[in-house]
Amino acid sequence: MPKVALSDVFLESLNRLSDVPQKKVREFIKKFEADSTSNAINYERLQGHRNHHVRTVRIDQKYRAVVLHPDKGDVCVMMWVDNHDEAMDWAKRRAFEVNPRTGALQVYCVEEVSQAVPAETEGTDQPGLLESVRDDDLLSLGIPEILLPAVRAIRASEGLLALGQHLPSEAAEALFWLAEGDSPEAVRGYLGGGVDPTGEKSQSAPQGTGFRLAARSGLVQQRLGGRVGKNVDTTDLGAALKHPDSRRRFVTIHSDEELNSILDAPLEKWRVFLHPSQDKLVAKSFNGPARVTGGAGTGKTVVAMHRARHLARTLCPSPQDKILFTTYTATLAQNVGQSLAHLCGPEKDRIEVVHLHAWASRFLRDQGRKFVVASPSELETCWEEAIHRSGEREFDPGFLGQEWDQVVQVNEIQNAAEYLKVPRIGRGRTLTRLQRQKVWKVIEHYMEALLRRGKTEWGTVIRDARSLLELKKPSLPYKAVVVDEAQDFHAGEWRLLRAIVPTGPNDLFLVGDAHQRLYGHKTALRSCGVNIQGRSSLLRINYRTTEEIRAWAMALLKGVEIDDLDGGREDENGYKSLLTGVRPDALHFGTRPEELEYVGARIKELVGQRPAEHICLVARTNKLLRDDYRPMLTGLGIDSTLLDETPEGGGVRLATMHRVKGLEFPVMVLAGVNAKFMPLPVPGLEGDPVAEADHVDRERSLLFVAATRARDLLIVTGWGTPSPFLPTS
Structure with a gap:
């Protein structure tokens, strides 16, 4: 059966069309699947194009699609669809070819690549950023030979980022990792699944900056299906579409159901296209x-x-x-x-x-278990009651709650004898044996207070569920x-x-x-x-935000030790975005009214340029949103929706920093970022430097999470004393 493949940019161009031409595009695909040689398809060659397999097909009187349909095989690749003249121009300016060294299908525009090279680097004595890398290595990593002069002209990382927007994705990534100092062998392993395509360290990993992959020759060969240094059949489009790098941007359709699921759902590339490193982990x-x-x-x-x-x-x-x-x-x-x-x-x-x-x-x-989980306010009341009934007033509810969570619950302690012996790892305040006895006395009264109310807490629910699983072993x-x-x-x-x-x-x-x-x-x-x-x-590789936003957000965590979730330290070297854009706007004002006036004017301007739903205004607390920012927007006639109340509503989105975790928006406005709210004060941390430092680290992470929800534009505002987390430059 003839096969149709769709490129990622084809889906983008199709998504911009109205319903009628979209329907006609589907009709073309069905015609091809029924009979790829039918005269009804009406292929037309693109005169003067160096690849004679590039054709256009008539969708209707107004629209044409650009397709790649070689003589060998029975595959048609849908590349682009647009108005007649625009589609022809798009095709004429691009090269469509199977890379002779890697075997991946690539599409690029030589003119755009040349224009991306910063003019000020021409004629200078400054060495090229990749001067030490041989041409043969660049070619073996997927850089098209015709683009080598542009690559050699790059003198700084800024130029590399600009150039990367116009290269095939695997070529852009290869250049980035080479610029980081990784060897060509290591990069080959990363791009296509050598020792570990995701950057996992190995005993034989080469030294230097970046993630340093081990590169065993046999596994590196696997990246190209054994094709490194061998001839590639550049006319075999079917084989090229199976290449991991091709699957980043092309999907081959195998059934009407698959086609419908791709075209009917919202356009989100992650549903269809995966990086080879992601693809390998999935399967x-x-x-x-x-x-x-x-x-x-x-x-x-x-x-x-x-x-x-x-x-x-x-x-x-x-x-x-x-x-x-x-x-x-x-x-x-x-x-x-x-x-x-x-x-x-x-x-x-x-x-x-x-x-x-x-x-x-x-x-x-x-x-058959019956229980009611206590609310945070009820838990606090229970601690206050426990302190009163025990007569032990040396410890406040905040300290006791953390001792309960981080020592008693984590170690599943059942009695005083166990508590007196357990190491209090991670707790900053040292307790004598007598103090531990006093703490346990309060804890006993706390558990009694919960019992009297017929309440429990989530830590106990989790422990009871596990205990029941281990005891009954249900299927x-x-x-x-x-x-x-x-x-x-x-x-x-x-x-x-x-x-x-x-x-x-x-x-x-x-x-x-x-x-x-x-x-x-x-x-x-x-x-x-x-x-x-x-x-x-x-x-x-960060696929969501620009490098400018990523770098600004990472500066928030300066000095914070990041673990690897298993007791070790995370290696942050090489975490980058290959997208580029504008630097985040960070502005601070003397008073709250001044900040409100600026935020209102900026959002009003943005709403005039893009859908309001693409903008999310975030604050540390719901009170700030309801008392300050939502009334301000209402006064300006700007519709808004609190995500906690009506997630599917219209207008500018309003959310707390916690609420936006897991979401993303083209524009993020982080408002009220000052010392009063960031970090948000929490009682009970005095005298426990470890607990206080842990809270501050979480608040930094919270600001980091909110900032990294931005795809294109990040705006940060505040008033009064700036938050100590904000970068100073």
């Missing part, structure tokens, strides 16, 4: 739990969702079989569920998406568990996750980023029975 078979880490925007959740779909297709032969996809918060679980509905076909029914607290609560109730339908935002889970929650699915191949797949830890504590997974040794991978 790889692991001997046990596997971990994927990476900075904001590197596609961790995308990998997790594609992994869940893959596991549902391969591990769930029976309709009763399930893959559990879980997160820490209900909002994130809802977002993932909606995205999976667009990504998946029938296998969606075999993926259960629920945040872990809801799962544990449902499981206990299904087992659960889960073949695997996929965990998103892994950094936010506590030790008790990891023990529950370990108990939900039997130990074995592909049992647990977790993704996370300690830069974004807002809830959990540093935990060594191995101490919770989750052994990821030898099955860890690292994603390093």
Whole structure:
């Protein structure tokens, strides 16, 4: 059966058309699938184009599509669709070719590449940024030979970023990693799945900056299917479309159902196109739990969702079989569920998406347990009552609550004898034996206060669910568990996750980023029975934000030690974006009215340039949004929606920093970023420097999370005393 492949930019161009021409494009695809040689298709060669396989086809009197249809094979690649003249111009300016060294199908515009080279570098004595890299190595990494002069003209990283926007994606990435100091052999491994395509370190990894991949010659050859240094059949389009680098930007359609699922759902490239490193992780078979880490925007959740779909297709032969996809918060679980509905076909029914607290609560109730979880204010009241009844007033509720969470609950302590012996790792305030006895006395009264009210807390719910699983060993339908935002889970929650699915191949797949830890504590997974040794991978390319936004956000975390979720330190070298844009605007005002006036005027200007729904105004608290920013927008006649109230409403989005986690917007406005609200004061931390430092680190991470939700433009404002987190330059 003839095959049709779609390029990523074709989908973009198709999405801009109205319903009628879109329908006609579908009709063309069906004609081709029925008979690729039919005269009704009306192929026309593009006169003067160096690739005689580039054709145009008439969609109607106004629109034409650009296609690649070689003589050999029975494949047609839809490249672009537009008005007649625009489509012809787009095609004439571009090269369409199978790279003779890598075998990947590439599309690029020589004119755009040449224009991207900074003019001020011409004629200077400054050495080229990649002067030490041989031409042959550049060619072997996918740089088209005709573009070598432009690459050689680059003198600085800024020029490389500008050039990269116009290169095939694998070529742009290769140049970036070479500029970071990685060897050509290491880059080959990264681009196509050598030792580890995601940057995992190896004992034989070469030294220097960047992620330093080991490059065993046999595995490097695998990147190109054994084609390094061998002839590639540049006329075999079918083979080229199977290349990992081609699959970044081309998808081959195998059925009408697949075509309809791509064209009917919202245009989101992550549903269709994956980086080779992501693609490998999705389909790889692991001997046990596997971990994927990476900075904001590197596609961790995308990998997790594609992994869940893959596991549902391969591990769930029976309709009763399930893959559990879980997160820490209900909002994130809802977002993932909606995205999976667009990504998946029938296998969606075999993926259960629920945040872990809801799962544990449902499981206990299904087992006949009855309980009511206390609210935060009720918990505080219980601590105050416990202090009063015990007569021990040396410790405030804040300190006692953290001692309960981080020592008693984590170590599952049941009595005073156990508490007196346990190491209080991570607690900054030292306690004598007598002080421990006093603390336990208060804790006993706290547990009694909860019992009198008929209430419990989430830590106890999680522990009880795991204990019941281990005791009764009920038959659960889960073949695997996929965990998103892994950094936010506590030790008790990891023990529950370990108990939900039997130990074995592909049992647990977790993704996370300690830069974004807002809830959990540093935990060594191995101490919770989750052994990821030898099955860890690292994603390093930020696909969401520009390099300017990424760099600004990373500066917020300067001095913060980032862990790898298993007791080690995360290597941040090489975490970059290959997108470029404008620098974030960070402005500070003397008074609140001055800031409000600026924010209002700026948003009014932005609403005139783009849909209001593309703009999200974020503040640290809901009170700030409701009392200050929403009334200001209303006064200017600008519609707005609080995401906590009506997520699907129209107008400018308003949200707290916690609420936007897992979301993204073209424009983010972070307002009220000053010392009063960032970090937000929390009582009970005085006298405990470790707890206070932990709180400050979480607040930094919260600001980082909010900033990295921006795709194109980030605006940060405040008044009074600036937040100490803000970069000074």
